[in-house]
């Protein structure tokens with residue numbers, strides 16, 4: 294049994310109780326993914342599983358068997374920061390930085406959900422496939438990722454700058 298982590302094949306732990314978060318941090322030294330609450334409440338541990346955002350603290354490593362995991366380290370392309378990482382720097386999207394990897398992984402998947410026309414809890418027209426990514430939409434879709442430093446405005450600005458055209462703001 295094996296999974297792929299940032300393009301590398303990794304054996305699934307023999308102990309089925311190991312969470313994906315602990316596999317990443319404790320066994321693979323991929324410490325970019327953070328352990329905040331370890332109970333699904335903060336979003337700090339968010340990674341991409343086959344492109345979908347998941348809470349790695351609530352995901353067993355064995356559940357990722359045969360699947361592809363991307364962590365914050367895997368978003369770097371040829372040594373260069375992902376455009377959203379760069380935007381977080383430019384828009385003061387963090388203070389302590391502890392929530393930041395989860396925020397960025399979550400936003401990368403969130404934008405794909407939005408592009409696929411998936412509604413959120415605040416979407417007015419559920420039949421629409423052209424949902425505008427307003428600030429209310431964006432904040433709702435990112436509401437599973439908490440920032441204790443209060444950098445939410447910078448986080449929203451970074452996501453908007455990266456993915457939302459001027460005309461759609």
Ligand code: FES
Nearest residue numbers: 329330331336350
């Ligand atoms: Fe996973 Fe908080 S550490 S949601």
Ligand code: FES
Nearest residue numbers: 388390440441442
């Ligand atoms: Fe500190 Fe978000 S930057 S918790």
